[in-house]
């Protein structure tokens with residue numbers, strides 16, 4: 001497929017806005033993160049980490065701090081070869097039963113068949129906002145960058161700085177929006193062969209384990225709360241115009257973003273909950289309604 005010519009312009013402008021105003025914090029894994037599930041399956045080598053999954057366990061990590069608004073990125077190189085049944089997640093989440101969460105989930109496949117990238121949002125504890133995309137590259141060959149951009153007006157999911165999904169704030173229309181709960185940044189690898197690959201028909205082949213995924217180049221440029229939880233997130237991070245991610249983005253960027261989102265949607269979208277009328281037969285979620 002042909003990439004639209006505005007791709008480069010968007011990337012240049014977005015990068016300028018992103019990096020021109022503040023210095024992004026990139027660090028060794030240990031400075032930012034800690035293991036929170038099966039630490040013996042996480043191999044840390046400076047700025048790069050490898051998570052492994054075998055029949056005994058998967059594993060996971062989370063940031064030491066929590067953040068409200070900003071941008072969080074990591075580069076991932078997904079499980080090579082037969083990854084059927086495995087799911088790699090890179091996500092942001094707050095805590096508690098009414099938590100907010102932003103997800104990238106990569107659903108593995110048998111050798112030679114494409115990964116599916118699933119994104120989801122939980123707001124006040126409710127998810128069910130899945131979208132699924134194919135990628136325009138083989139995510140097991142090289143590292144690619146996956147990011148969340150989050151401010152009071154919108155949430156963008158980005159792949160190599162290309163927006164693939166937007167969840168705009170529609171609070172004026174009565175749609176809940178995450179803006180008061182600080183989230184940690186997480187990663188994990190686990191077995192989900194009851195649903196992940198071809199609807200659960202293909203199971204994990206444990207003779208191909210351990211399955212290994214690599215993360216590197218973590219960048220978190222976001223409003224950080226003190227780890228003891230003493231800060232009121234809204235007071236500390238909520239002042240409008242205080243941070244680069246609040247700056248009103250020039251019109252041209254918004255136009256580019258809309259065009260790119262449309263292009264991605266047209267070429268790579270496989271599933272959108274907003275079009276799943278059968279699933280929501282009691283009525284579509286409010287954010288899916290037009291106008």
Ligand SMILES: *[C@@H]1O[C@H](CO)[C@@H](O)[C@H](O)[C@H]1NC(C)=O
Nearest residue numbers: 107108109113114116197198
């Ligand atoms: C796996 O490959 C099949 C066949 O190409 C495809 O239909 C499916 O979407 C792929 N991904 C997953 C996660 O099942």
